[in-house]
Amino acid sequence: MMGxxxxxxLAVAAFLFCTGALGVLIRRSPLIVLLSLEIxxxxxxxxxxxxxxYYGRGDGQVFALAVMxxxxxxxxxxxxxxxxxxxxxxxxxxxxxxxxxx
Amino acid sequence: MIAAAWIxxxxxxxxxxxxxxxxxxxxxxxxxxxxxASVLVSFVAAVVTFALxxxxxxxxxxxxSTLWSWLTAGQLDFGLRILVDPLSTFMMLVVxxxxxxxxxxxxxxxxxxxxxxxxxxxxxxxxxxxxMLVQGGNLLMLLVGWGLVGxxxxxxxxxxxxRPDAIAAAKKAFVMNAxxxxxxxxxLFLLIQKTGSLNYEIVFFxxxxxxxxxxxxxxxxxxxxxxxxxxxxxLQTWLPxxxxxxxxxxxxxHAATMVTAGVYLIVRTNPLFEAAxxxxxxxxxxxxxxxxIAGLIALVQxxxxxxxxxxxxxxxxxxxxxxxxxxxxxxxxxxxxxxxFKALLFMAAGIVIHALTGEQDxxxxxxxxxxxxxxxxxxxxxxxxxxxxxxxxxxFSKDPILAAALASGWYGEILWVAxxxxxxxxxxxxxxxxxxxxxxxxxxxxxxxxxxxxxxxVGVSLEVPVGVLAVLAAFGGWIQFANLWTPITDWLEPVARxxxxxxxxxxxxxxxxxxxxxxxxxxxxxxxxxxHRAERPRVPWAQTLLEHKFYFDELxxxxxxxxxxFLAVALGxxxxxxxxxxxxxxxxxxxxxxxxxxxxxxxxxxxTYALAIAASLAVVTIxxxxxx
Numbered sequence: 259m260m261g262x263x264x265x266x267x268l269a270v271a272a273f274l275f276c277t278g279a280l281g282v283l284i285r286r287s288p289l290i291v292l293l294s295l296e297i298x299x300x301x302x303x304x305x306x307x308x309x310x311x312y313y314g315r316g317d318g319q320v321f322a323l324a325v326m327x328x329x330x331x332x333x334x335x336x337x338x339x340x341x342x343x344x345x346x347x348x349x350x351x352x353x354x355x356x357x358x359x360x
Numbered sequence: 361m362i363a364a365a366w367i368x369x370x371x372x373x374x375x376x377x378x379x380x381x382x383x384x385x386x387x388x389x390x391x392x393x394x395x396x397a398s399v400l401v402s403f404v405a406a407v408v409t410f411a412l413x414x415x416x417x418x419x420x421x422x423x424x425s426t427l428w429s430w431l432t433a434g435q436l437d438f439g440l441r442i443l444v445d446p447l448s449t450f451m452m453l454v455v456x457x458x459x460x461x462x463x464x465x466x467x468x469x470x471x472x473x474x475x476x477x478x479x480x481x482x483x484x485x486x487x488x489x490x491x492m493l494v495q496g497g498n499l500l501m502l503l504v505g506w507g508l509v510g511x512x513x514x515x516x517x518x519x520x521x522x523r524p525d526a527i528a529a530a531k532k533a534f535v536m537n538a539x540x541x542x543x544x545x546x547x548l549f550l551l552i553q554k555t556g557s558l559n560y561e562i563v564f565f566x567x568x569x570x571x572x573x574x575x576x577x578x579x580x581x582x583x584x585x586x587x588x589x590x591x592x593x594x595l596q597t598w599l600p601x602x603x604x605x606x607x608x609x610x611x612x613x614h615a616a617t618m619v620t621a622g623v624y625l626i627v628r629t630n631p632l633f634e635a636a637x638x639x640x641x642x643x644x645x646x647x648x649x650x651x652x653i654a655g656l657i658a659l660v661q662x663x664x665x666x667x668x669x670x671x672x673x674x675x676x677x678x679x680x681x682x683x684x685x686x687x688x689x690x691x692x693x694x695x696x697x698x699x700x701f702k703a704l705l706f707m708a709a710g711i712v713i714h715a716l717t718g719e720q721d722x723x724x725x726x727x728x729x730x731x732x733x734x735x736x737x738x739x740x741x742x743x744x745x746x747x748x749x750x751x752x753x754x755x756f757s758k759d760p761i762l763a764a765a766l767a768s769g770w771y772g773e774i775l776w777v778a779x780x781x782x783x784x785x786x787x788x789x790x791x792x793x794x795x796x797x798x799x800x801x802x803x804x805x806x807x808x809x810x811x812x813x814x815x816x817x818v819g820v821s822l823e824v825p826v827g828v829l830a831v832l833a834a835f836g837g838w839i840q841f842a843n844l845w846t847p848i849t850d851w852l853e854p855v856a857r858x859x860x861x862x863x864x865x866x867x868x869x870x871x872x873x874x875x876x877x878x879x880x881x882x883x884x885x886x887x888x889x890x891x892h893r894a895e896r897p898r899v900p901w902a903q904t905l906l907e908h909k910f911y912f913d914e915l916x917x918x919x920x921x922x923x924x925x926f927l928a929v930a931l932g933x934x935x936x937x938x939x940x941x942x943x944x945x946x947x948x949x950x951x952x953x954x955x956x957x958x959x960x961x962x963x964x965x966x967x968t969y970a971l972a973i974a975a976s977l978a979v980v981t982i983x984x985x986x987x988x
Contacts, residue, residue: 279974352967355964
């Protein structure tokens with residue numbers, strides 16, 4: 259089997275993960291935060307599949323499928339929350355949701 | 361015999377428990393009858409014990425009985441043990457006999473009081489405690505009885521608990537007695553260490569092999585207990601204040617029985633005291649000093665009960681004098697006659713107080729001779745016995761004490777002089793009381809407040825015991841006449857062998873002089889208080905000194921109370937508030953600051969939490985990689 263070395267796959271995965279994490283940390287819109295989360299999950303998925311191929315076993319792929327399912331359900335809940343917020347005419351800004359401040 | 365002794369000891373305890381547990385189911389007078397009956401049973405049991413003991417040979421008159429082992433610690437084993445011997449039987453008879461008369465008297469005296477049941481429960485408890493003290497078969501049982509009589513005395517002095525004076529007096533008596541209890545307990549510790557036991561036979565057997573230091577310390581400790589309980593110098597100040605209690609209590613506890621426990625203690629532990637002759641001499645000296653000081657103070661008191669209280673101190677001074685010189689039988693004989701005539705005086709005074717609706721100030725009394733002739737005669741008999749006039753009981757018991765002093769060398773002669781002065785003072789203060797209360801014309805106060813005693817249950821229960829005691833005070837002394845007829849000395853011989861034996865001449869000289877001085881005292885009192893012919897000598901500084909009771913209260917206040925309060929306040933201001941309270945406050949402040957600092961970390965922003973998670977994960981990863 260030919261193609262780039264495994265390191266390159268992992269580098270892309272790490273890049274995707276870091277991009278997502280940065281998005282989660284610095285963006286204020288809940289929609290973009292959810293989107294960045296998806297990018298982080300996909301970075302992780304890429305790493306899982308890479309290792310699955312590298313070792314020639316199926317476990318990693320099974321995990322990747324499970325992560326996708328979880329990501330989908332998480333997006334459902336997250337979007338549901340965003341819709342609820344919009345219905346109440348709240349600002350769509352995660353920094354405004356700070357009622358848990360000590 | 362042993363069974364009778366146990367019955368004698370435990371019946372009053374049973375009565376106290378029964379009255380307490382029955383509560384409202386027992387009528388008030390019923391409580392009085394239960395208490396009287398129990399003490400009567402005690403007395404009968406004591407008489408039975410005495411009669412049976414009389415059947416033994418004199419050397420074999422000591423029977424111990426142990427119910428069970430009460431305290432065990434290592435080698436030590438203290439049994440619940442009583443000892444029946446001539447001395448304890450003698451005391452059992454006095455305590456239960458006089459106690460019975462006084463409890464009967466209480467039925468009348470306390471009639472109508474709100475808390476009669478409590479009173480009678482305490483009285484029965486007291487009789488039990490006192491019997492425990494005299495019957496105890498080892499020094500520990502004696503100490504238990506010693507503490508219990510102190511407790512009952514405290515409870516009964518403070519019986520009228522709504523009167524602040526009574527509460528203060530009760531506390532004072534308890535604290536003063538606690539000092540004596542403590543020295544006594546220390547003496548017992550020393551004995552346990554040196555002899556390994558507190559049983560009388562073992563301890564007395566080893567008394568002479570103790571080092572002189574130990575013997576002196578033990579005797580001093582016991583003497584401390586004795587002077588506290590018997591209100592002798594220097595722990596005497598509680599007794600006059602104790603007169604705040606009901607009059608029968610004063611008669612029973614503070615005249616007839618408990619205050620004489622110190623004399624009993626010295627006589628009981630005489631081998632220990634004889635091993636420390638200096639301490640024995642000290643107790644005689646203390647007795648002589650107390651009898652003089654108390655006699656002097658009694659001259660200026662105006663409260664009838666306090667005069668009698670001081671005369672009690674004075675008479676116990678005679679007993680200490682006798683016990684300290686080794687004339688044990690004379691001390692015990694005087695203890696017995698004193699119980700008769702002093703209880704009589706207190707109870708007759710109680711009838712006077714009762715008839716005058718609670719007034720105790722002699723200056724408001726007067727002319728009661730014609731209003732209450734029977735009480736007058738009873739009181740007069742008590743007064744004559746107290747003064748030591750023949751043929752009343754005090755004459756037979758007091759004069760041998762003085763004769764014994766005369767037979768004890770130069771030290772005894774000094775004490776003899778003190779005793780003679782005491783005899784004169786006794787005549788003055790006793791008859792001052794008689795003349796002020798009973799002679800002359802009825803005062804305005806008496807005319808207004810006097811009410812005659814009715815001949816119902818109250819009147820009978822007041823007058824019958826007084827009558828019986830009057831007979832005893834008049835003739836009770838005839839059972840012993842020094843050098844000629846001495847059953848009491850012979851009876852006590854196996855327990856306490858006298859150290860001095862006065863000759864017939866010494867007896868005669870002492871008797872004649874004491875009677876003459878007593879008569880002189882009566883004469884002085886008569887001239888000043890009955891016919892008002894002689895001017896009362898006015899010495900302002902002496903008057904003040906005596907009215908302040910030689911400033912003993914002030915001295916103790918200054919030496920013990922004030923420094924203690926000062927120390928407590930200083931510790932409160934300079935230690936407790938800055939250190940104890942301060943440290944707690946600082947600690948609380950610190951915790952609160954820490955909390956408000958930590959609070960700022962919790963922003964409520966999800967992003968910060970995410971950053972914290974990401975950053976810490978990164979750190980963990982880097983560390984992990986670097987370490988590997």
